[in-house]
Amino acid sequence: MQGGGALEMKLARDMMVRIPSLTTGDLMTRARQVLRDDIFREVAITDPRGRYVGYIDITDALKVTDTKSNVLIEGFVREGAAVAPDAPLTTIASAIRIAGTDMAVVTDGNGIVLGGVMLSDIFPILCTREALRGTVADYMEHNPPVCAPDEHLGRVYARMVEGNKSAYIVMSGSTLTGVISRRDVLNTGRVRKSLESGGKIPVESVMITPAIAIEKDEEVSAAASMMVKHDLSQIPVMDGDTLVGIIDRHGVLNGLSAKE
Incomplete structure (x- = not known):
């Protein structure tokens, strides 16, 4: 397939960028601030030991008003897309598609967040291969x-x-x-x-x-x-x-x- 070889040579570690991260014990108002002040729609959430547990979406964060300053993140965490550093782009795309997210979080063998791969970054590469079917x-x-x-x-x-x-x-x-x-x-x-x-x-x-x-x-x-x-x-x-x-x-x- 045209472009398929170049596509498969790319791995998560090659496309990884720094992403915002908070813990389950942080306040939702903090998540709201991060998501309002940055270009990301999502922020990765870890447990107190730094292991990835999911993400917070900007929709949930912006619904929390300043008057609810004592609400913790842990009650809003959604299941996200997580991949290993050596995951190929097709695996990353599948994880993002299934989770319905804008990014896949890259974690090591212990679940520690290393960074993230953005759909917007891998999308042009994915579209170089002849693998799209339908109208x-x-x-x-x-x-x-x-x-x-x-x-x-x-x-x-x-x-x-x-x-x-x-x-x-x-x-x-x-x-x-x-x-x-x-x-x-x-x-x-x-x-x-x-x-x-x-x-x-x-x-x-x-x-x-x-x-x-x-x-x-x-x-x-x-x-x-x-x-x-x-x-x-x-x-x-x-x-x-x-x-x-x-x-x-x-x-x-x-x-x-x-x-x-």
């Missing part, structure tokens, strides 16, 4: 979350957090207008300051426009190529002029799984 319609999410361009960003962002959505599609009536992602919000200082004061700026001042979309009958490999080329984590799916879904990197990974 966009096979793996898209139906009934995608939408908002209007004149809605207040604060309200839309609150819905993102509440529904654990990474992006909203912006529709002006029945017309696709743009896309607003959680990454766009968190990476823009002006927007974050607006959120802290109520988030009353309109979505249209932050959204990415024009939106890059794909037809539902296209091959899933075409969606993967578009994501890599434009550094996108999700793409609106159209049936002609009608919005019918959204596909993200995890959907593409399901296409990889179908081949295997």
Whole structure:
């Protein structure tokens, strides 16, 4: 398979980066601070001896208000994706797909966290091999979350957090207008300051426009190529002029799984 050899030569240790880590005894307000101040959606959680036990998602962390300062992390830990340093990228991708996470935590033989491998980093490499099967319609999410361009960003962002959505599609009536992602919000200082004061700026001042979309009958490999080329984590799916879904990197990974 084209690119398969290069893919299999890459191991977790080659793609590993430093990731935030907390313990089960830390407070949820600490997790909230880490996840609000960083680009990560997830933070690795260890037990008091430093062994990996799972992760905290940004959705749970942001639901905990400052008034609940005594809530511990241990009650919110989710089962995550963990791999060994010598795990190949296909194994990492499978672990991420099954856990539904944005990263796989790399641990040693004793479960100690060494670092993490981000889906965004391995995704372009995974897409170089001919292992994607099916159409966009096979793996898209139906009934995608939408908002209007004149809605207040604060309200839309609150819905993102509440529904654990990474992006909203912006529709002006029945017309696709743009896309607003959680990454766009968190990476823009002006927007974050607006959120802290109520988030009353309109979505249209932050959204990415024009939106890059794909037809539902296209091959899933075409969606993967578009994501890599434009550094996108999700793409609106159209049936002609009608919005019918959204596909993200995890959907593409399901296409990889179908081949295997």
